[in-house]
Amino acid sequence: MIEILNLEFMRNAFMAGIMLSPVLAVVSFFVVLRRFSFIGVGVAHSAFGGVALGSLLGISPTLTALGFSVAVANGISYIGRQGKLSTDTAIGIFFALAMALGVIFIGMSDQYNVDLFGYLFGNILAITNQDLITIAVLGGMVLVSIFLFFKELLFVAFDSEVASVSGMPVAFLDHFFMTLLALSVVISIKIVGIVLVSSLLVIPGATAFQITNRYISMIVVSIAVSLAATIGGLLISYYADLASGATIVILASIIFFIAFTVGRFRKGRKI
Amino acid sequence: MKDRAMNIGEKKDVFAELHDVWVRYNVKWILKSIYLKCYEGEILGIVGPNGGGKSTLLKVILGLVRPEKGSVQLFGRMPDKRGGLEVGYLPQISHADRSFPVTVLDVVLMGLYGRTGFFKRPGRSAKEIAMNMLSRINMADHAKESFGTLSGGQQQRVNVARALVSKPKLLVLDEPSTGIDTVAQEEFYELLAEFRDELGISVIMVSHDIGVITAHADSVACLNTQLHYHGEPDLCFKPEVMEKIYGKNLKVMIHDSRCVTCYKRHEDHD
Ligand SMILES: Nc1ncnc2c1ncn2[C@@H]1O[C@H](COP(=O)(O)OP(=O)(O)OP(=O)(O)O)[C@@H](O)[C@H]1O
Ligand SMILES: [Mg+2]
Numbered sequence: 001m002i003e004i005l006n007l008e009f010m011r012n013a014f015m016a017g018i019m020l021s022p023v024l025a026v027v028s029f030f031v032v033l034r035r036f037s038f039i040g041v042g043v044a045h046s047a048f049g050g051v052a053l054g055s056l057l058g059i060s061p062t063l064t065a066l067g068f069s070v071a072v073a074n075g076i077s078y079i080g081r082q083g084k085l086s087t088d089t090a091i092g093i094f095f096a097l098a099m100a101l102g103v104i105f106i107g108m109s110d111q112y113n114v115d116l117f118g119y120l121f122g123n124i125l126a127i128t129n130q131d132l133i134t135i136a137v138l139g140g141m142v143l144v145s146i147f148l149f150f151k152e153l154l155f156v157a158f159d160s161e162v163a164s165v166s167g168m169p170v171a172f173l174d175h176f177f178m179t180l181l182a183l184s185v186v187i188s189i190k191i192v193g194i195v196l197v198s199s200l201l202v203i204p205g206a207t208a209f210q211i212t213n214r215y216i217s218m219i220v221v222s223i224a225v226s227l228a229a230t231i232g233g234l235l236i237s238y239y240a241d242l243a244s245g246a247t248i249v250i251l252a253s254i255i256f257f258i259a260f261t262v263g264r265f266r267k268g269r270k271i
Numbered sequence: 272m273k274d275r276a277m278n279i280g281e282k283k284d285v286f287a288e289l290h291d292v293w294v295r296y297n298v299k300w301i302l303k304s305i306y307l308k309c310y311e312g313e314i315l316g317i318v319g320p321n322g323g324g325k326s327t328l329l330k331v332i333l334g335l336v337r338p339e340k341g342s343v344q345l346f347g348r349m350p351d352k353r354g355g356l357e358v359g360y361l362p363q364i365s366h367a368d369r370s371f372p373v374t375v376l377d378v379v380l381m382g383l384y385g386r387t388g389f390f391k392r393p394g395r396s397a398k399e400i401a402m403n404m405l406s407r408i409n410m411a412d413h414a415k416e417s418f419g420t421l422s423g424g425q426q427q428r429v430n431v432a433r434a435l436v437s438k439p440k441l442l443v444l445d446e447p448s449t450g451i452d453t454v455a456q457e458e459f460y461e462l463l464a465e466f467r468d469e470l471g472i473s474v475i476m477v478s479h480d481i482g483v484i485t486a487h488a489d490s491v492a493c494l495n496t497q498l499h500y501h502g503e504p505d506l507c508f509k510p511e512v513m514e515k516i517y518g519k520n521l522k523v524m525i526h527d528s529r530c531v532t533c534y535k536r537h538e539d540h541d
Contacts, residue, residue: 021419033371148390155381159367165333165360166383213417215372
């Protein structure tokens with residue numbers, strides 16, 4: 001354990017994981033409540049277009065990924081609220097558009113040193129001190145924002161029409177949450193990757209759903225699952241020499257299936 | 272009935288006004304040229320066939336649906352430009368999910384979020400108000416239970432409590448008695464009357480139960496895309512008016528002894 005922490009990249013990875021866990025957990029609580037899992041997938045993949053553009057222009061891929069993801073998240077939300085098209089149609093369109101743009105940008109770029117695989121599936125070796133600062137600042141913003149607007153977000157998730165009649169600014173809150181979701185996705189890319197990050201926006205919340213039916217304990221469980229998966233996944237990946245992002249996701253899934261089985265079993269006994 | 276009829280005679284303030292309102296979904300007009308005035312302290316009943324546009328009309332008044340044409344005023348403002356405390360709303364279909372992780376008390380507290388203000392949690396006084404409200408609908412014992420574990424009728428009652436808890440100036444109810452047993456219904460309408468007398472609350476209520484409307488409403492709007500009649504309930508249920516709205520099948524719809532059509536049938540038998 002101590003020897004791992006002597007390695008700078010592992011230290012950085014652990015710090016990133018510990019800071020990201022509560023952010024992803026709290027966001028995933030709302031993602032599961034509002035059935036936004038697929039939105040998470042769409043927003044994450046749209047970051048690919050941003051990463052590619054960033055490397056084409058030679059500017060920070062995190063910055064451009066942020067732009068792409070925030071734009072797509074809000075676009076999905078906007079189209080969804082117009083009511084004519086369902087959100088998953090909007091996701092299907094934006095998802096493909098952003099990926100296609102990414103492929104074109106990469107084709108145009110003459111830099112072949114961009115670590116595409118790392119962006120797609122995560123690369124903890126690439127987590128710099130600068131990244132840690134970004135994660136701390138943006139992740140902190142997400143957490144504080146959700147804390148401040150928690151009851152409004154909860155009401156809108158429960159029944160958005162009644163919430164609107166009761167004076168909750170529903171449209172604003174929807175775009176606000178989508179933006180927070182996009183931020184969480186982008187800051188998690190280095191550790192789990194574009195392809196896998198959406199699972200961490202779903203699994204912690206979904207696991208908590210199996211175990212408890214109070215929102216406060218749900219958030220606590222969600223954070224615990226997230227931390228266990230991230231820290232456990234990093235440890236296992238180091239010792240077993242496996243890809244860290246994938247290990248984290250697989251561990252999270254295992255925790256989910258255990259909770260699911262236990263949940264079934266408990267419910268079955270009650271009847 | 273009588274003293275209420277006299278109340279109507281008094282001059283009352285108009286709190287909601289619809290002026291030539293048209294609404295459509297895609298190509299079909301759902302509401303055509305609706306003129307409506309709602310008076311303070313009055314219970315307005317809205318009846319009409321399925322698909323007649325009743326829920327849509329409520330949503331227009333609440334600012335959830337924007338009319339294609341015409342103007343809507345609620346408390347002198349555009350409906351979507353007001354604070355949330357003035358209006359309590361009970362939707363016809365609750366979108367709430369059974370697995371949603373809230374207690375019964377949490378749901379009633381939501382009705383007070385508008386008052387709590389941003390960045391704050393509901394405090395002890397809010398919880399007291401919510402508990403009082405739950406006692407008035409005999410649901411206080413269930414306060415700590417998960418909302419999702421309640422029966423449909425119990426959930427409906429909790430939703431009513433949420434709509435009433437902020438003591439709104441206007442209560443909008445879309446088929447409030449759906450799934451509520453007869454005893455609870457009686458209690459509910461008593462509660463409604465109490466609230467009106469205590470607070471001068473105004474009510475707009477959609478119901479298929481014409482008996483309920485005649486017994487509790489001060490005036491009635493009969494809606495089938497167009498507003499066919501707006502006045503006192505006893506006058507509304509004339510056979511000509513009813514037939515225009517419901518077509519020939521109105522016998523099925525009408526159960527109240529005061530119903531003109533049924534009266535006519537009884538006379539026929541005699
Ligand atoms: N979101 C929507 N999109 C498209 N059409 C809609 C929508 N909501 C309602 N409609 C249509 O508008 C019409 C009126 O619907 P509304 O729900 O207002 O009727 P209602 O009088 O409340 O009926 P019910 O007695 O069944 O509750 C219906 O024909 C319905 O198909
Ligand atoms: Mg309806």
